[in-house]
Amino acid sequence: MGTLSEKILCGTAGEYVDRVVDRAYVHDGTGVLTLEAWKSMGARWIQDAANLHVLFDHIVPANNSTTATLQHELREFACSSFLNFSDIGGGICHQVMSEGVVLPGEVVVGADSHSCTLGAFGAFATGVGATDMAAIWMTGETWFRVPESIGIHLSGKFLGAAEAKDLALTYVSRLGMDGATYQALEFIGDAAAELSMDERLTLCNLSVETGAKAGMFYADEITVHYLKQVGHTVEPQQPELCTYSKEINFDLTDIVPVIALPPRVDTIKPVHDLAGQPLDQVFVGTCTNGRYSDLARFARGVKGRKVAIRTIVIPASQAVLQKAIQTGVLADIVGAGCTIGTPGCGPCLGSHMGVLGEGEVCLSTANRNFKNRMGVGGEIYLSSVATAAASALEGEISVPEGF
Amino acid sequence: MKGKGSAICIGADIDTDLVIAGRYLRTKDHNTWVAHVFEDLDHSLASRLKGAVIVAGKNFGCGSSREQAAIAIREAGVVAVIAPSFARIFFRNAINIGLPLIECDLSCREGTTVSFDLKEGWVEADGKKFVIRPLSAKMQEILTFGGLVNYWRSHG
Numbered sequence: 384m385g386t387l388s389e390k391i392l393c394g395t396a397g398e399y400v401d402r403v404v405d406r407a408y409v410h411d412g413t414g415v416l417t418l419e420a421w422k423s424m425g426a427r428w429i430q431d432a433a434n435l436h437v438l439f440d441h442i443v444p445a446n447n448s449t450t451a452t453l454q455h456e457l458r459e460f461a462c463s464s465f466l467n468f469s470d471i472g473g474g475i476c477h478q479v480m481s482e483g484v485v486l487p488g489e490v491v492v493g494a495d496s497h498s499c500t501l502g503a504f505g506a507f508a509t510g511v512g513a514t515d516m517a518a519i520w521m522t523g524e525t526w527f528r529v530p531e532s533i534g535i536h537l538s539g540k541f542l543g544a545a546e547a548k549d550l551a552l553t554y555v556s557r558l559g560m561d562g563a564t565y566q567a568l569e570f571i572g573d574a575a576a577e578l579s580m581d582e583r584l585t586l587c588n589l590s591v592e593t594g595a596k597a598g599m600f601y602a603d604e605i606t607v608h609y610l611k612q613v614g615h616t617v618e619p620q621q622p623e624l625c626t627y628s629k630e631i632n633f634d635l636t637d638i639v640p641v642i643a644l645p646p647r648v649d650t651i652k653p654v655h656d657l658a659g660q661p662l663d664q665v666f667v668g669t670c671t672n673g674r675y676s677d678l679a680r681f682a683r684g685v686k687g688r689k690v691a692i693r694t695i696v697i698p699a700s701q702a703v704l705q706k707a708i709q710t711g712v713l714a715d716i717v718g719a720g721c722t723i724g725t726p727g728c729g730p731c732l733g734s735h736m737g738v739l740g741e742g743e744v745c746l747s748t749a750n751r752n753f754k755n756r757m758g759v760g761g762e763i764y765l766s767s768v769a770t771a772a773a774s775a776l777e778g779e780i781s782v783p784e785g786f
Numbered sequence: 787m788k789g790k791g792s793a794i795c796i797g798a799d800i801d802t803d804l805v806i807a808g809r810y811l812r813t814k815d816h817n818t819w820v821a822h823v824f825e826d827l828d829h830s831l832a833s834r835l836k837g838a839v840i841v842a843g844k845n846f847g848c849g850s851s852r853e854q855a856a857i858a859i860r861e862a863g864v865v866a867v868i869a870p871s872f873a874r875i876f877f878r879n880a881i882n883i884g885l886p887l888i889e890c891d892l893s894c895r896e897g898t899t900v901s902f903d904l905k906e907g908w909v910e911a912d913g914k915k916f917v918i919r920p921l922s923a924k925m926q927e928i929l930t931f932g933g934l935v936n937y938w939r940s941h942g
Contacts, residue, residue: 512875518938759809
């Protein structure tokens with residue numbers, strides 16, 4: 384009896400436990416500091432290198448010689464220590480880990496706040512900083528406070544152009560930026576079982592924007608089928624009676640396309656209310672909405688037409704890019720006048736490949752719109768893929784239709 | 787662990803992009819982070835942090851897991867950060883690098899002296915004393931060693 388977090392962490396809510404980490408990963412941003420901390424600890428060995436991953440995604444390819452030198456050192460270390468290594472262009476760490484690495488029931492720790500994305504598989508997946516990760520490299524373990532869980536009941540079906548991202552922004556708005564601090568979110572209910580893995584990944588991805596430690600779905604037939612296609616045979620998880628600290632309900636039928644206004648993810652308005660807001664740039668991608676289904680949806684929106692403003696589309700991984708090439712989705716996107724970037728995080732964190740200028744406005748499918756995040760003086764509106772497609776065609780925020 | 791410092795009061799939901807912007811992360815040089823700490827919140831803050839206790843609103847340190855945020859605050863000379871709640875990754879990061887955090891809904895005057903004793907579990911400001919929830923035994927031990935690196939240097 385217990386929540387999914389309690390079962391996986393083998394403890395009761397509020398208890399502090401030490402647990403072996405099944406999968407741990409860093410990217411080129413946090414990996415540099417992790418390596419520094421690991422060396423400072425006096426560590427001479429890596430615990431269980433087969434379960435450790437280093438994935439370059441934040442600034443790929445390197446934007447200057449300082450970054451290149453930092454990446455060179457980490458790359459050399461990862462390869463010489465036999466860590467699993469994904470170099471530039473492999474994709475966003477969370478996405479690559481979702482393509483057949485993370486399995487249900489695992490304890491997964493990533494040195495990135497959006498590591499919660501992988502809770503979509505029924506894993507306990509959470510983010511830590513570099514020093515915590517260094518200790519995991521050294522010992523294979525870390526401590527957790529077993530979280531209380533909030534039950535998010537989903538019912539109904541999306542109507543019109545509404546999609547998982549709109550639900551994600553809506554639940555973040557309902558809970559607020561600290562509404563789930565120190566807690567986990569469990570997505571349950573009839574409609575949860577109907578959602579695809581890509582939709583689940585999008586919903587879990589935003590959970591940290593409520594302060595949550597994890598966002599989770601129970602592994603079910605959809606999870607089992609997805610993992611079978613990438614070579615894993617797993618069993619579904621059976622929910623048990625459990626106690627939630629709070630329960631909230633969403634009828635997907637009521638979800639409408641929404642936008643998060645700068646500079647807070649929890650401040651949303653229906654797209655309809657913002658229609659006509661001029662834009663300078665549209666960005667489609669990231670660990671929130673850079674998967675194949677997102678690119679295919681965007682392509683359906685822009686196929687045969689031309690975008691009115693600069694539009695950057697970045698596949699979340701090389702596998703996503705390959706599939707988009709094979710199916711013609713990429714040709715439709717390029718044909719509409721969009722620019723394609725190297726699989727990775729792109730301009731989401733304001734380092735390169737689409738940084739905003741003073742006073743510029745971007746509509747992005749990412750998960751954060753904090754002040755100056757994509758460039759000093761730039762403003763970020765967050766939306767779904769369908770809204771991004773409609774808005775790219777008009778050059779201003781536009782209500783998506785025909786999806 | 788005991789300490790005291792002069793209060794600097796800032797708002798709620800301060801994200802780690804505001805503590806140290808992404809454009810300053812591609813270095814291992816702590817001085818770069820110290821020079822630009824809180825730059826996008828208030829340009830004048832960086833020069834006033836030595837010996838300060840930051841008194842913030844709820845959900846301090848939300849957003850990115852970047853540990854540079856906690857390091858920048860500590861290296862700038864901040865004695866402790868007090869807030870009603872912290873984002874959990876920032877919380878772990880701060881303890882791991884030896885920056886004391888105190889969960890307390892403290893309202894106080896800018897510049898007033900704030901003192902605290904984590905072991906005894908109190909904070910005092912403007913003549914008022916508040917009882918605080920103690921950190922877990924593990925976190926207190928990590929702080930005693932000045933952070934997780936020194937903790938493992940001693941235990942490893």
